[in-house]
Amino acid sequence: MTRADAAADRTDPETRTAPSGSAGPAVRVLDGDGVRVAHGLFGSAIHMGGPVDDERWARTAPSYTPGRTFGVDDPAPVGEARLAGSATSFASALTVPGGARIPMAAVTRVGVRADRTRRGLLSALMTAQLRDSAARGEIAASLRATETAIYGRFGYGVATRGRDLRVPSRTPFRAGPSEGGDVRMVTGDEARTVLPEVYARAQARIPVPGVIERDEVWWGLSLDHPGRPAPAVAVHRSPTGPDDGYVVWTVTHEGPGFADNVLEVQDLQATTPAVLAALWRFVLGIDLVREVKARLRPIDDPLELFLTDPRAARTTGIVDETWLRLLDVPAALAARAWGDADPVRIRVHDRLLPGNEGVHVIGGSDAGTAAEGEADLECDVAALAMAYLGDRRPSELVASGWWSAHDPAAVTRADVLFATPTTPWSGTFF
Ligand SMILES: CC(C)(COP(=O)(O)OP(=O)(O)OC[C@H]1O[C@@H](n2cnc3c(N)ncnc32)[C@H](O)[C@@H]1OP(=O)(O)O)[C@@H](O)C(=O)NCCC(=O)NCCS
Structure with missing residues (x-):
């Protein structure tokens, strides 16, 4: 024991x-x-x-x-x-x-x-x-880990990753479709009202696996955290529509000169790629800033595609974001949509929550039910979490030894079943 x-x-x-x-x-x-x-x-x-x-x-x-x-x-x-x-x-x-x-x-x-x-x-x-x-x-628990060695033993696996990046300020943008909107700075109560609305609008457009609900307390702390300098906030509005994007940032002084500042994007949400481009353009044009950096952006953030020199946006790391723990495996498997392939059977091990042990159906209308017969694939509950939101393909988990495959044909089907049209990302630190 x-x-x-x-x-x-x-x-x-x-x-x-x-x-x-x-x-x-x-x-x-x-x-x-x-x-x-x-x-x-x-x-x-x-x-x-x-x-x-x-x-x-x-x-x-x-x-x-x-x-x-x-x-x-x-x-x-x-x-x-x-x-x-x-x-x-x-x-x-x-x-x-x-x-x-x-x-x-x-x-x-x-x-x-x-x-x-x-x-x-x-x-x-x-x-x-x-x-x-x-x-x-x-049905699940999730966290952000200070160190990668801590939580795997409790059944948590890395289920979304983010990209850390740095860009020199005033990096030129390619001429792109302009939506002619306006960016305005907001403070205090206006920020607290507008940002949650825009966030909800951005999430409603395309469901991104890994996004989590932000409650009032979360918003309060993110915009006014005791002991931390208040961040700056700017909101984007297109000519015809409501507010449709925002960016939250802080600035640190990193040298003797007035312009020796690094601007760090804390939160950037947009309802369309054009609004995203407008907000990146805005922060990269703020005066007296040497460099803009951002932590845990989506891996597929299209920033490079907006720039004349794509290499100006340097990826400084691809890092673990969501550590996910499936607490009720059958319910979790029944809740998500699956790709179009014949179902597979997966044996799951869970030493802390034995109710998750067993062979489960993946895919089709029976997803999450107990499977008849032998398993095609086998893994620990932590390794299931690594594929659950679409971050890791079953074939790479089999190839690296996180999963075992008893039927090689099932691996190809599992890749199709687990694939998601949108790259998973959370974007919320807590
Ligand atoms: C991380 C932390 C909570 C671990 O607490 P702890 O009481 O020492 O953990 P446990 O004794 O229950 O450890 C259980 C196992 O995990 C291992 N482990 C725990 N923390 C570890 C770490 N940081 N690095 C590597 N292994 C670790 C232990 O060695 C032990 O392994 P074993 O079962 O093979 O002997 C504690 O070290 C801590 O408070 N660290 C600083 C704050 C922090 O990082 N918190 C996490 C926020 S996400």
Whole structure:
């Protein structure tokens, strides 16, 4: 039995507290001051602060959903510090191929005190959290990982990736179709009202697998985060229509001169490629900026295609974005649309949520049901997540050993079944 299995056995999913008297890390649901302590613990764990003052806590507390923060106590406490690790989540929804939105736990603020790491505390927290989310009826959980070595063991796989890029300011654009719109700077309440509307409009146009729901709290923190400089915001409007795109950015001073600034795009959403081009053109033309950079843009962001010199936009990294955990595999398989090929049968392994174990049908009207007969393909639940939104093709997962193929013909069919017309991307950091 692994340490995670042992922790799972000790955690009672009904009460979400560990039975008293059990050995090892006891997981409990935090409330009130416990959540505030957890917030400070997380800040320290990621080296970005620590305990917060009353004013800051008053603004931060609403971002914690009651009943969704788990804590684990120091198994060998010395002094007053009792809490040694914590993790929280909030309810969201994930767009899957075909456009359906499935209930999802957005997992965040995971940390273990530096003096108590590598003793199984995270394993206990993750196990309790996964079971809690599954019991809430959430079909998936997802997170953004500080390090790639942490979450695979809990069944998370990289399901979308993003592109980091840098472009010199004032890079010339090709003459392209112009929609003749206008870009205006907005602040405060206007930004808080307009941006969610434009975001919804952009998502409604083409469902992008991997997009998640942003709630009011998310918007509040992204536009006015305690302890961080407020970002600048500009909104695009076409001559005939409503607001149809926006860009949010911050600027850092990186040298002695007035123009030694780097502008970082935090969020850029557009309802059409022409609006996207107009917004890129706008940020690349802002005065007193040396370079524009962006993290986690879609892999297929067409920025290069807008430029006279496509090489001016340098890709500095293709990085993991969504770490996805399928909590209810049959429901997840039934929810997404599949390509046009005969179904395949896949055996899934899941040591933490055994309800997912078994052979499942992929594709067709029976997708997600238990399959008759032998499996064509086989993988762990984390490796299934890598293909689920369309990021990785089954054939590359078989070739690299993440999946096993018992019937080679099924691999070709699986490539067709899992393929998506749109490159998956989330675009939301949490
Ligand atoms: C990442 C973190 C939460 C791990 O907590 P932890 O209590 O040490 O984790 P556990 O002891 O339960 O580790 C379980 C397993 O994962 C491995 N592991 C955990 N964190 C790891 C890391 N950062 N790198 C490599 N392996 C790691 C452990 O070695 C252990 O492996 P084993 O079962 O083979 O022995 C903790 O190190 C931390 O708070 N780090 C800084 C903050 C952070 O990065 N948080 C994540 C935010 S997304």
